Amino acid sequence: MRLKGGHEEINYDATKAFFNNRAGKYNEANPYAVTMYQDNNPELVKQRNAKEMEKLLPLLKLDKNSRVLDIACGIGRWSDAITTEIDKYCGIDFCEEFILKARELNKEKNNRFFFTGKSNEITVSLLNNEWEDKFNRILLIGALVYLNDEDLENTFKQISEVITDSAIVVIREPIGIDERLTLKQHFSEELEDNYNAIYRTRDEIVASMEKTLFVNGFKINDEAFLFDKALNNRKETAQYYFVLER
Numbered sequence: 001m002r003l004k005g006g007h008e009e010i011n012y013d014a015t016k017a018f019f020n021n022r023a024g025k026y027n028e029a030n031p032y033a034v035t036m037y038q039d040n041n042p043e044l045v046k047q048r049n050a051k052e053m054e055k056l057l058p059l060l061k062l063d064k065n066s067r068v069l070d071i072a073c074g075i076g077r078w079s080d081a082i083t084t085e086i087d088k089y090c091g092i093d094f095c096e097e098f099i100l101k102a103r104e105l106n107k108e109k110n111n112r113f114f115f116t117g118k119s120n121e122i123t124v125s126l127l128n129n130e131w132e133d134k135f136n137r138i139l140l141i142g143a144l145v146y147l148n149d150e151d152l153e154n155t156f157k158q159i160s161e162v163i164t165d166s167a168i169v170v171i172r173e174p175i176g177i178d179e180r181l182t183l184k185q186h187f188s189e190e191l192e193d194n195y196n197a198i199y200r201t202r203d204e205i206v207a208s209m210e211k212t213l214f215v216n217g218f219k220i221n222d223e224a225f226l227f228d229k230a231l232n233n234r235k236e237t238a239q240y241y242f243v244l245e246r
Ligand SMILES: C[S@@+](CC[C@H](N)C(=O)[O-])C[C@H]1O[C@@H](n2cnc3c(N)ncnc32)[C@H](O)[C@@H]1O
Pocket: 012, 015, 019, 035, 036, 071, 072, 073, 074, 075, 076, 077, 078, 092, 093, 094, 095, 098, 117, 118, 119, 120, 140, 141, 142, 143, 146, 147
């Protein structure tokens, strides 16, 4: 199903099965395609990854005291990109295969931690792993499209519970340019699988932030489309980012 405008919930078991299948397609020569797709266009994956890091990494203002929580971290693409000295990085993802791969890829770094868990149950995952530190940097990269509205709000609410008073949140999401678009068990030729995702409009995401993050002292410091036309190959959706600070 491909629904424009209306509201329809997606099923997380289907999303989990999709990502388990993606994990099986991991390819050392083009590692980030597992979570960035474009399987047949490794050059585009490389260029998008480079552009994203060039634009967004400086906005995180990392320093040696930074404690980064990467929600829905995949195989730790952002952990790879963080090469400056930080205090700690913790990635959480519900796909166990991705977490195992991320641990393997980061085994030489002693300040990188990867846990299995759901985006909307961050506090539970941290508790289960006896994590006590509060974070001052949050990453939500390509994570919100896989959540229903209620869980999007829960995820935003939980951020406030796991951070210090002063913090930066960087969100990068594909959004519906003119209207909300829901794909539910939609067969994608490109991905050779059924796909489930909710592309919200920019305003829908901000409305959710108002109820959860703004009331907890956050404000948007920066927002824009991430890629220019050359790197965007979709008509209805495009990658967008927000930087929130308090
Ligand atoms: C598009 S990938 C992005 C991965 C990573 N943030 C990156 O930028 O490379 C989406 C990730 O979200 C994870 N994911 C989807 N739904 C989730 C959920 N409900 N809880 C936790 N992780 C989820 C998937 O397993 C996948 O790793």
